[in-house]
Amino acid sequence: MSDQLVFTPLDEIEKIYNELKATFASGKSRPIPYRRYQLLQLAYMLKDNIKLFEDALEADLGRPQLEARMLDIDPSLVEIKSTLAGFEKWARQESAPFSINFSPMRPVIRKEPKGIVLIISPFNYPLFLTIPLMASAIAAGNAVVIKPTENTPATTALLANLAEQYLDTSLVRVIKGGVQETTKLLEYTWGHILYTGGGKVGKLIAAAGAKTLSPVSLELGGKSPVFVDSKCDLKTTAKRLLWGKAANAGQTCVAPDYVIVQRDFQEKFVEALQDVYREFYPYKASASGQMSRMVSPQAFTRVNNLLKNTKGTIVLGGDTDETTKYIGPTVVKDVKPEDCLMSEEIFGPILPIMPVSSIDEGLAYVNAHDHPLSVYVFSQDSAFKAKIFDNTQSGSALANETIIHPAAYGLPFGGVGPSGSGYHTGKYGFDMFTHLRSSLDAPGWLDMLLGFRYPPYTAAKIKAMGRLMNPSFPARPKGPPKAHVSRASWSKWFTFLLALALAGGLMKRQFLKM
Numbered sequence: 001m002s003d004q005l006v007f008t009p010l011d012e013i014e015k016i017y018n019e020l021k022a023t024f025a026s027g028k029s030r031p032i033p034y035r036r037y038q039l040l041q042l043a044y045m046l047k048d049n050i051k052l053f054e055d056a057l058e059a060d061l062g063r064p065q066l067e068a069r070m071l072d073i074d075p076s077l078v079e080i081k082s083t084l085a086g087f088e089k090w091a092r093q094e095s096a097p098f099s100i101n102f103s104p105m106r107p108v109i110r111k112e113p114k115g116i117v118l119i120i121s122p123f124n125y126p127l128f129l130t131i132p133l134m135a136s137a138i139a140a141g142n143a144v145v146i147k148p149t150e151n152t153p154a155t156t157a158l159l160a161n162l163a164e165q166y167l168d169t170s171l172v173r174v175i176k177g178g179v180q181e182t183t184k185l186l187e188y189t190w191g192h193i194l195y196t197g198g199g200k201v202g203k204l205i206a207a208a209g210a211k212t213l214s215p216v217s218l219e220l221g222g223k224s225p226v227f228v229d230s231k232c233d234l235k236t237t238a239k240r241l242l243w244g245k246a247a248n249a250g251q252t253c254v255a256p257d258y259v260i261v262q263r264d265f266q267e268k269f270v271e272a273l274q275d276v277y278r279e280f281y282p283y284k285a286s287a288s289g290q291m292s293r294m295v296s297p298q299a300f301t302r303v304n305n306l307l308k309n310t311k312g313t314i315v316l317g318g319d320t321d322e323t324t325k326y327i328g329p330t331v332v333k334d335v336k337p338e339d340c341l342m343s344e345e346i347f348g349p350i351l352p353i354m355p356v357s358s359i360d361e362g363l364a365y366v367n368a369h370d371h372p373l374s375v376y377v378f379s380q381d382s383a384f385k386a387k388i389f390d391n392t393q394s395g396s397a398l399a400n401e402t403i404i405h406p407a408a409y410g411l412p413f414g415g416v417g418p419s420g421s422g423y424h425t426g427k428y429g430f431d432m433f434t435h436l437r438s439s440l441d442a443p444g445w446l447d448m449l450l451g452f453r454y455p456p457y458t459a460a461k462i463k464a465m466g467r468l469m470n471p472s473f474p475a476r477p478k479g480p481p482k483a484h485v486s487r488a489s490w491s492k493w494f495t496f497l498l499a500l501a502l503a504g505g506l507m508k509r510q511f512l513k514m
């Protein structure tokens with residue numbers, strides 16, 4: 001088995017596409033037992049080869065073993081397991097809700113595979129952003145083409161080799177390649193294209209999908225802001241933020257990108273980060289097995305340049321080594337909106353802190369930019385948390401935690417607007433690759449009720465139609481509702497009324513005792 005990444009010849013791609021198309025048309029991928037078999041093969045492909053995958057991730061990204069397991073391998077296994085547990089139920093056809101007009105026609109939603117689907121994955125989590133998606137596509141009964149990234153050659157070569165050994169190659173194929181191979185793939189019509197990566201390429205993928213009318217989901221990135229309130233659990237905040245930023249050397253789509261704090265709280269927050277840094281790295285962060293490396297020399301240079309050109313003050317880390325593509329966890333304070341660190345998604349282990357005079361100023365900054373993949377808030381004050389959540393838009397919104405939510409059981413994962421479209425993991429991934437095929441079977445006797453539709457059209461038939469189809473509505477509104485009252489205000493009023501009721505009850509009891 002070769003561990004070199006040899007690209008799939010361009011002229012083989014058409015052959016592979018046609019082969020998969022023919023197998024899909026034969027119906028082989030549809031039976032539930034066959035889907036279950038393929039899912040189990042996928043699970044064992046990973047489970048039998050954990051050590052090989054750990055080594056490949058180390059070769060590609062300098063991944064510490066704990067990060068390889070926690071962020072790529074184990075969550076992929078968990079995802080396959082939950083897909084295995086749920087997919088049979090998700091695949092069952094559903095009856096439409098009762099309606100007097102349509103129920104006699106037995107309307108149902110058939111859950112059908114979309115066909116051959118294309119999954120294009122990025123380098124930063126080359127397993128977690130590929131294998132669970134393969135599981136969703138297989139569980140939904142599709143044929144699948146995977147195009148993993150060329151930027152993690154060891155992991156991609158291993159995945160391609162093992163897929164050939166474990167999976168049915170007439171239904172699942174891995175195309176090894178870069179821009180040329182992906183561009184070739186995009187010439188074909190797909191049941192669905194799922195692309196995970198940066199927004200610039202995302203636009204090319206969406207445009208290519210439009211040309212063949214292939215539906216496209218985009219899982220993109222962006223600058224995920226963090227609001228840190230002075231009323232936070234400072235130690236936990238510093239720990240979770242520094243970990244969320246340093247994990248995989250900051251090459252995480254949902255990494256906390258920058259922090260917004262009240263100006264007078266900045267110093268205390270920086271001290272907490274420095275304390276945690278000493279705890280996390282009693283030796284050096286660059287010590288073997290402690291920190292992932294930048295994926296490529298180009299990625300190193302880009303992030304290193306941001307560090308060299310910032311006008312903020314480095315208060316933590318700042319150590320780099322070009323030969324090993326190492327950038328240490330770094331915190332930069334007093335970063336201004338026009339700083340280079342605020343100009344693009346950092347995708348490296350640098351945490352800029354942007355002090356503001358008021359939280360409204362921070363909110364205005366965030367809302368003047370693209371909707372991020374995540375918004376984070378660290379606070380013990382529910383009104384503060386609600387203010388941030390209610391006044392921003394993002395793929396996800398987390399309080400007092402970072403980066404673990406893509407693996408959270410039962411939650412959809414996806415962006416909004418420029419951070420992406422579509423949702424995956426669990427049932428949401430299954431649904432992405434499933435066509436909801438409306439279906440009904442109308443008995444002849446229904447024409448006793450619906451015969452009015454046939455010509456010749458007459459006044460009596462119009463009347464009969466009105467009786468069946470002209471719905472009534474609640475009374476006409478007297479005007480628009482009162483101005484929006486935020487949830488925070490509601491909870492304040494609720495607490496106030498509850499306190500009033502309790503006080504009233506107490507006074508009544510005192511009065512009766514007298």
Ligand code: NAD
Binds near residue numbers: 177
């Ligand atoms: P990458 O360079 O590995 O590219 C991603 C994929 O796109 C690869 O398979 C690559 O071969 C293909 N590709 C690259 N250029 C192409 C082109 N011109 N035409 C066709 N295909 C092309 O990864 P990346 O884009 O650097 O990934 C990092 C980005 O991905 C970050 O912005 C990150 O936030 C985002 N991301 C998003 C998610 C999410 O789930 N929303 C997850 C991980 C990463």
